[in-house]
Ligand SMILES: Nc1ncnc2c1ncn2[C@@H]1O[C@H](COP(=O)(O)OP(=O)(O)OP(=O)(O)O)[C@@H](O)[C@H]1O
């Protein structure tokens with residue numbers, strides 16, 4: 191069971207091919223790092239896997255996750271978690287509200303959901319901050335909250351687009367460990383996009399260079 | 402869902418085209434309701450034989466072009482002078498009262514200010530030893546100066562907001578730094594680098610201002626010259642004349658008014674092309690003004706214009722205050738600055754009348770603004786990216802109202818639609834919806850698309866993404882768009898007059914009618930109410946999001 195890309199090619203609205211015939215197999219619990227120069231189409235590749243390609247872009251090839259063919263599914267039905275350089279917490283919700291937004295709908299009942307959120311907050315070292323405005327959190331707190339929100343949706347794969355790019359050196363190690371450990375513990379395949387060889391080294395998995 | 406924008410565009414464009422077509426037929430003698438079936442040039446012959454037509458055309462052109470061009474110059478100068486001190490969000494708050502107050506209410510207030518017995522004359526009286534109001538025609542002056550001033554007070558704030566929004570789209574700080582490092586003064590950098598960069602975003606709003614200025618009716622009835630009046634007022638008089646046969650030359654006049662607006666737009670376009678043709682050579686010359694004083698000429702003009710702008714804005718605020726004070730005055734003899742005795746008489750005596758008009762105005766405004774907001778959300782949901790045809794929603798604002806409203810009334814009647822509240826509401830939608838959509842589309846498209854993608858990745862379908870993420874994040878712009886809709890609806894004069902066949906009385910139609918009457922207290926009552934309704938809507942748009950998002954720093958902008 192894993193995230194599998196077969197002969198994936200992405201065509202831009204102007205006809206240029208961004209990714210040509212990419213084949214990849216990301217095993218559960220492992221991190222594959224995609225590297226390449228700016229503008230080569232790394233973010234676009236993640237958009238394609240998540241199902242949010244901008245209008246005009248065309249995808250060919252096959253993408254499967256745990257045996258399900260994703261190509262025809264809308265993004266909300268793919269069960270793929272996303273993280274970007276910015277945490278992108280919803281600005282109108284409290285921290286707990288953000289986590290509850292992501293929490294798997296199969297967990298029912300007010301009390302059960304509140305408890306799941308509290309546990310996730312504690313796990314991210316954010317215990318007691320549930321009512322805080324996300325705009326008042328520190329960068330590290332925000333990054334951890336964003337990961338927990340993603341994980342609460344019980345994704346079957348994680349796509350990370352330069353998630354450590356804005357963090358300073360000391361924080362970077364901590365968040366890297368936090369993300370990779372949680373992903374490994376849940377056994378989900380992770381695709382990481384990065385410019386930084388150090389990220390790839392920390393991820394410890396295969397590296398794919400786009401050119 | 403996909404078809405929503407196309408349907409809405411058709412619903413906006415069709416009435417304008419049909420109305421123009423119907424007016425055009427009447428202008429060439431075809432009016433079956435009057436038993437006229439054969440095309441002829443007779444209406445045009447009649448039109449050109451009407452006394453004062455030439456004067457009306459000249460007045461419309463001079464006051465309209467003058468007001469629009471000066472407004473643009475002053476708005477640019479004010480924004481440039483306040484640059485760095487005025488964020489778009491703060492400006493929106495300061496300019497809100499000017500945008501909210503309807504044209505007619507402002508015009509009545511300006512008349513209270515400028516009239517020989519108005520506040521300015523009262524303030525000057527001790528200096529000039531006036532014991533009676535001076536005899537000058539300072540309102541309804543034959544040159545249309547008072548009208549121009551009134552138009553400018555409304556148009557400068559609108560253009561300032563448009564300019565500030567456009568500046569948000571260009572790297573202003575870097576352009577300024579680069580230009581000044583090359584030896585150009587700030588005014589020169591504006592003229593040479595900033596203005597060309599933002600003009601594409603100002604073009605259509607400026608055209609809307611141009612068309613309004615050369616064709617407005619309600620402001621011109623209150624502030625403009627009476628004999629001859631501007632073309633729009635003259636045509637309106639002919640349309641409502643008891644002699645039904647006057648409808649034919651009136652229709653010709655309406656088409657002439659539309660042609661005038663078209664010619665003015667064409668001239669603006671020509672001037673723009675010319676500047677684009679000559680500009681590069683002028684820029685390449687690299688002139689930085691006389692040595693030691695880079696761009697002092699431009700600087701002086703800009704400073705003068707900014708000062709004039711501040712004076713006009715102050716006059717606008719005084720005009721609004723004058724409305725309230727007159728409505729509460731009991732005895733206010735010249736040359737006292739404030740009334741000698743106060744009372745609520747004017748309010749209580751006219752209560753039955755203004756209550757009914759208020760209800761009608763609020764009903765119309767609430768319905769058209771709310772419906773427009775819902776339709777705008779549907780439009781933006783269906784067409785997230787800018788469409789090429791989007792400028793067409795401005796068509797109802799780019800064709801003078803008088804050019805198609807009378808014709809539209811005929812079309813409505815033929816379709817079996819009575820001239821009543823429903824018809825008026827439908828007519829108002831033509832003007833309310835474009836403003837609501839325009840005001841919402843910028844913020845809507847500025848929402849970080851990754852935020853919506855994140856929501857989708859968390860399992861939220863399209864409906865939940867809209868209701869649980871996009872709408873709450875956009876609460877402030879949604880309410881602002883709604884308030885603008887309220888203001889536009891309350892301000893409508895001609896649509897109410899024509900599509901209601903004079904039977905639907907709103908605060909605006911009553912205020913315009915009463916403005917020519919003798920009792921300032923009563924017109925003060927109606928004009929105050931007319932200003933109050935949109936001001937309250939704007940206040941809601943500021944207060945509700947600030948309260949709702951009080952613990953959300955990223956969204957609670959207004960009172961910080
Ligand atoms: N909507 C669009 N229309 C046309 N071209 C686009 C669009 N979005 C992105 N592109 C182009 O597609 C290419 C790939 O963009 P993408 O964002 O995937 O690059 P990237 O590899 O993630 O770069 P970076 O490392 O800088 O983030 C770029 O050349 C970009 O300009």
Ligand SMILES: [Mg+2]
Pocket residue numbers: 232233234351
């Ligand atoms: Mg990228």
